[in-house]
Amino acid sequence: MSPAPILVTGATGRLGRLVVERLIALEQPVRVFTRRPETARKLFGKAVQIALGEFADGTSLEAALRGAERLLLLSPISATLVADQIAVANAAAASGARRIVKISGSDWTIDPPGSSISGDAHAAVERHLGKLPLERVCLRPNAWMQVSLANTIRQVLSGNPVFAANPDAGVGYIDARDIADVAVHQLLADQVAGETLNLTGPHVATPRQIAGLLSAALGRPVAAIGKTPAAAAPGADFEQRAVAQFATLIAAGRAAVATGVVQSLLHRSPRSVEAFISEHLVSEAALAG
Numbered sequence: 001m002s003p004a005p006i007l008v009t010g011a012t013g014r015l016g017r018l019v020v021e022r023l024i025a026l027e028q029p030v031r032v033f034t035r036r037p038e039t040a041r042k043l044f045g046k047a048v049q050i051a052l053g054e055f056a057d058g059t060s061l062e063a064a065l066r067g068a069e070r071l072l073l074l075s076p077i078s079a080t081l082v083a084d085q086i087a088v089a090n091a092a093a094a095s096g097a098r099r100i101v102k103i104s105g106s107d108w109t110i111d112p113p114g115s116s117i118s119g120d121a122h123a124a125v126e127r128h129l130g131k132l133p134l135e136r137v138c139l140r141p142n143a144w145m146q147v148s149l150a151n152t153i154r155q156v157l158s159g160n161p162v163f164a165a166n167p168d169a170g171v172g173y174i175d176a177r178d179i180a181d182v183a184v185h186q187l188l189a190d191q192v193a194g195e196t197l198n199l200t201g202p203h204v205a206t207p208r209q210i211a212g213l214l215s216a217a218l219g220r221p222v223a224a225i226g227k228t229p230a231a232a233a234p235g236a237d238f239e240q241r242a243v244a245q246f247a248t249l250i251a252a253g254r255a256a257v258a259t260g261v262v263q264s265l266l267h268r269s270p271r272s273v274e275a276f277i278s279e280h281l282v283s284e285a286a287l288a289g
Ligand SMILES: NC(=O)c1ccc[n+]([C@@H]2O[C@H](COP(=O)([O-])OP(=O)(O)OC[C@H]3O[C@@H](n4cnc5c(N)ncnc54)[C@H](OP(=O)(O)O)[C@@H]3O)[C@@H](O)[C@H]2O)c1
Pocket: 009, 010, 011, 012, 013, 014, 015, 016, 033, 034, 035, 036, 039, 053, 054, 055, 056, 074, 075, 076, 077, 103, 104, 105, 106, 118, 140, 141, 142, 143, 144, 147, 148
């Protein structure tokens, strides 16, 4: 009998693809759930099974979960996040799956409740998972280097200073590759490491410190300038409102957290902001050259 595939939702996105690549490298059988089979085939070749489907289509979820024992639960920030993820989780429980590894919101968006619409949505899914007869672990990653820090670097490379609502409010940025490494670890481990894991990079960095690092790396002054974050425009969608709330929470210092969780699970340090910046600048220089 062939081994049970690991189902990955959100597989073609920023983080999901890193998880799939790692599972393939470990020669694990992977099934990806996607609305875009051609994109999945281009990304992963013949190394994966493709389950064509969409969260709102229960029949496609049922088919995707057939025979899968473990799954990575990931979906984008949206007004349908709770319904989408609960539909996947219920289908997983109904099909007899054993374990869900959920990519949740950052810990500071979830706790305390009521400060972030995105965090509250993830919290509702976490509570629901707790009622299902499955092993589950919810990974709560801090802000990803590949999103906001990469954006800051891009701005500076195009001649801007580092803009931030509070240049002295730090963030325990995490490299998405470390989140993927932990997700794979938790998919494959004999037992999950807990109900929720607060994942961060090795230390907290403020926008002012990041400006200093960029200044040293580029050999020119880079300023950190305080700038009031734009409020969500009237009629803004769920994701835009969530992002505006993140900026306010970060400015209040809520993301200034570094935990030892990645180190204790993977027995190595998480990747640092310094390493990410130098790697990013080297690849930008290679592209420019
Ligand atoms: N960025 C951060 O700093 C941060 C921090 C903490 C937590 N997070 C969490 O990370 C998650 C976002 O991860 P990401 O940035 O990797 O996502 P992403 O790049 O936006 O990818 C979204 C994925 O979801 C799939 N998808 C979207 N709608 C779907 C639908 N209706 N049916 C089936 N699949 C659907 C897409 O697949 P197809 O298009 O192929 O169908 C795609 O693979 C969010 O839950 C967010 O809260 C992010």
